[in-house]
Amino acid sequence: MDQNTLKAHFLTTYDQYADAIYRFCQMKTSSAGLAEDLTQETFMRLWQRMREGQKIEHEQALLYTIARNLVIDWYRKKKEQSLDAMMEAGTDFAEEGGEGVTTTAEVREVLEVVNQLDLPSREVLLLRFVEGYAPHEIAKFLDTNANVVSVRINRAIKKVQSIIRPNE
Amino acid sequence: MNNMTITKIIEALKRVKLSVDARSRMRETLSTYADFYTVPANAVPVSRVNTFFFGRLPYVAVAFLLLTVGGGVSYAAHGALPGSALYGVKVGVLEPVEKLLTVPTQTDAEWSLTLAQRRLDEADAVASSSGHSVERDEEAAHEVANAAREVEKNINALASSSRERASSDFSKTLSEHEETLARLMTAASTSEATDTEEILNKLFTETHERKGRSVSSSSPERTRSESTSEEREGGERD
Numbered sequence A: 001m002d003q004n005t006l007k008a009h010f011l012t013t014y015d016q017y018a019d020a021i022y023r024f025c026q027m028k029t030s031s032a033g034l035a036e037d038l039t040q041e042t043f044m045r046l047w048q049r050m051r052e053g054q055k056i057e058h059e060q061a062l063l064y065t066i067a068r069n070l071v072i073d074w075y076r077k078k079k080e081q082s083l084d085a086m087m088e089a090g091t092d093f094a095e096e097g098g099e100g101v102t103t104t105a106e107v108r109e110v111l112e113v114v115n116q117l118d119l120p121s122r123e124v125l126l127l128r129f130v131e132g133y134a135p136h137e138i139a140k141f142l143d144t145n146a147n148v149v150s151v152r153i154n155r156a157i158k159k160v161q162s163i164i165r166p167n168e
Numbered sequence B: 001m002n003n004m005t006i007t008k009i010i011e012a013l014k015r016v017k018l019s020v021d022a023r024s025r026m027r028e029t030l031s032t033y034a035d036f037y038t039v040p041a042n043a044v045p046v047s048r049v050n051t052f053f054f055g056r057l058p059y060v061a062v063a064f065l066l067l068t069v070g071g072g073v074s075y076a077a078h079g080a081l082p083g084s085a086l087y088g089v090k091v092g093v094l095e096p097v098e099k100l101l102t103v104p105t106q107t108d109a110e111w112s113l114t115l116a117q118r119r120l121d122e123a124d125a126v127a128s129s130s131g132h133s134v135e136r137d138e139e140a141a142h143e144v145a146n147a148a149r150e151v152e153k154n155i156n157a158l159a160s161s162s163r164e165r166a167s168s169d170f171s172k173t174l175s176e177h178e179e180t181l182a183r184l185m186t187a188a189s190t191s192e193a194t195d196t197e198e199i200l201n202k203l204f205t206e207t208h209e210r211k212g213r214s215v216s217s218s219s220p221e222r223t224r225s226e227s228t229s230e231e232r233e234g235g236e237r238d
Helices: A003-029 A032-051 A059-077 A083-088 A101-114 A119-130 A135-142 A146-164 B006-014 B020-036 B049-054 B057-068 B071-078 B087-102 B108-128 B134-156 B160-176 B178-189 B194-216 B220-237
Strands: none
Touching (some): A003 A032, A003 A059, A003 B020, A032 B020, A101 A146, A119 A135, A135 A146, B108 B134, B108 B160, B134 B178, B134 B194, B160 B178, B160 B194
């Protein structure tokens, strides 16, 4: 593939998956600024693989794998940032067309719940219910099998329920 | 959290996304990145350092332009002294780029100490240059004061274990330039920059007192012997 065609494909891939990868990074790091950096780094690495002519069967799977490895690298080096720091960093929680106070407060509350979850639970909840991937697809991203993913999803749901309905 | 449901959580999470500005800025950066690292005739592995440079694209681009289109300008700017036309390029462009390229190996405190040393050397060079003037001394004084302020800020941000050594390094640098500080303090006293005068006054007084204490606590012979030893150790460290 020539430079222009490959670059056009690369940018289309960016348009398609940028928000999803950003969400994934933010869920894992709880930091808006860091999630942006990791998202950019993820796409830079994707481009390097593309230009080297590596065969990429599932771009979204590769993107999640790269992003996941970057997050792991980051966790090895740094301590987790607080939710407050993330809020101060100016995360954009708004829907297209505006940012309502109610919406932001609601998302903030949701993120407080999410932050109480362990990282594997955050990961599978996001990929299954927010991004809509099936367990066998998530298994590819996480380099595991569909059964393990299904078990993680069930556990994650129970954990969320125990947080939002502690007395039930 | 009473009215929260898993459905609400999922819907809320779907609204977490890049801001419009960030999305557009990132796309532009990636587009330029793809232009920079074009598809090679033969695929060549690219090291991680490339992404490090690229994250700082605006600076690298300026440096690249200076080194190619304006190679002569860049060369001249490197040796520019306070008061010259290219001095702004040196401290405003070349040094920030240099910092970015040396960040992995130098802490902020070490870098600011390097700059302070450089500012003091420039002040000496200004004094011995053919175009020496009061105005150029004043500008050199201003630059030294700013650099010293930055060093102190960065040293204060260090952990106590590293702070002592950094302070000692800074004191050593100042001590080597005591006469320079005295001259700059005088130059600053005639200018309107009271901040600069205060900082230089403080630096000179502290350096002078430190030297005085060091001399009074040793015999002349011993002092000469010790300072030679210190200089030798300093030389070995360098």
